Amino acid sequence: MHHRHGAGDRRGCINLTGLDDGQSGIIVSVMGGEMLTKRLADLGITPGKELKLIRKTLFSGPVQVEVAGSKLVIGWGLASKIMVEVK
């Protein structure tokens, strides 16, 4: 468990999959193991960064996001661990 998601309870804070297509948010926290959070950090997904959800797929498939100026595909399960504050 991480201390990181403490901020996740703040108001207006939802997980990434709750964003609509085209909506942006600021990353608040990433809930996950050390390996995962580090891997995400290396791809530029860290708290404080702006993230834009480009599109989702059907049936809780992966989501496509734009963060740190590049496009990434993230599996649904993982996306639901990334908390964002809607802009």
Add this chain to the structure above:
Amino acid sequence: MRDDNKINIVLAGQGNSGKSTIFNYLTGLHQHIGNWAGKTIEKAEGTLFYRDHMVDVLDLPGIYSLTTVSEEELISRSYIIKQNPDCVINVVDSTNLERSLIFTLQLLELERPVIIALNMTDLAKRKGITVDVKKLQKILNVPVIPTIASRGSGLTRLVDKAIDLKTGKPERTIHKYGKEIEQGIEELSDQLKGIDLPYPLRWIAIKLLEKDSDITARVSELKPRAVESSLRIMEELEEIHGHDSPLVIADERSLLASRITRETVRIAKDRELSLNERLEVLTTHKVTGYLFMILILGGMFLAVFSFGNRLSEWLDSIFSGWHDLWEAAVGTSFWPALGWSAIESVLALIQIAFPYILPFYILLYLLEDWGYIARISFLMDKLMHKMGIHGKACISFIIGLGCNVPGCLSCRIMESKRERFITAVLVTLVPCSAVSVIVFGLVGKYVGLLWALGLYIFATVLIFIVGKISSKLMIGEPVELIMPMPDYKTPNIKTIFSQTWDSLKEFIYIAAPIVIVSGVVIQGINLAGWMPAIASVMSPVTVNWLGLPAVTGILLIFGILRKELILVMLAAYLGTTDFNEVLTSQQMITLAVVSMFYVPCVATISVLWKEYGWKKALVITLAETAFAIVLAGLVKRGLDVFMV
């Protein structure tokens, strides 16, 4: 050549940054370049002579970050240290500067001379992105050279710079972290003084704070006190920042990259969407995306088939008179007959295999170069999860459609051992181009296109079922998909043709000798009159269970070498490519089913052996053979009932 005229360069960069293109351009070596992450799996080396210098270039696997604990990363790190290169060329995707910079910052911490190749500046320009090169150079304090690797632009300047760097002594700027981290690094560097490790002290200190297991283990042997201190410092850091020390460092690095990007990159707003951006929307949309996928893959199937058939018929009309000419010239006794079978084998290879493989590779490389394969991964991720793997496996499957060997090798892009193995097993079930030759050239041509299509759908369903079962059998949690999505780019005709040519060349070089030898051996056995004896040994399976002509037993054995041999040898043995004269429709389908799923070819088995050990390779081989025979027998019985 004098030693100071030798230069040793390592190319490092994240996947899809154009690193391999630069490598190929510099060394002239034809290495497979792909539009997806981590394509360079084994390191590649090449040499170039330039300005009186001998320049050794080493291409490292595409890496996302020097801290992620993947095999490739460890390899790359140790290479940069072991190779002790005169300079590291960091290939950076200028359309993705921020992400690339995270890696660059880590690379700089290794304190080797670095040159940045700011690649794909043409793409950036088209996307309205301008990078202030001078400013970037100033902030990072390393040479930055804009390049367009696909056109070779800026690449000689890179080498010029590398040569200059060797003679000059570059100064270095340390990119500092926050105050508390820097204090920790300083304290640790102090304690690490004199340690017998080939790394910079500051870098070792950072790795300790990042909880790098490899470095921590090595330091605890040499300087256990430093490890103790690092534990205390990390505790303090976690106290202040509220989360794990490796994350504190990763966060700060990521924010630093962000800041540098903000200072150096300008993005023009309100641009018109380019054609590729419009296609992006259509091909990844939750509804149209799937329609496009079906259209694209279906279109590919039809194109390969219709082109293949036409070319095959045309070649047939050319070769048809050759046998008579040969007999008229050299007679019909034993040796001329044996000689003809060698020629016949090659002609059959050209006529049967080549027409289908050629369009297949052209289309495959077209999709790859365009960037479509990553979209398939995106669209198929959910389905792949049902098999306990994720969308990236599609990349291996699609490579496997060409050839199972690179398909199995590409499974290394999967993150965990478990997923790698499941994907590899499934790839061996993917009908490779050699199997497609049988499906198209036999079933498609003589039974009907729908039947051929049906066989592919059958294979897909089967792969899904086997995947589902193996994900239940193999213990472990499935890993989630994280994958960069490369932008579509206008396919480069030259790249596509050169890749197609490379694949065809490999096909001809490897297949032709095997085909000639096997053709002669089979004809020799036949002329010596041993055929019935050998065939009868296998007839309980081939004749009784599968309902095939006895000769197929021998063909299936040769098919282990290369699967298209089954058809090519059948043609050589019969002396005709009109297979409907000797096989019924049911037999064709049964033969195709066995060929699809029985033993992966020798090359694939050896790759499985190398990657997963002989036990697993043997189990897969035997299991698939037994499975294919049982399955084909059942299919035959089904066909007997339904197909009259």
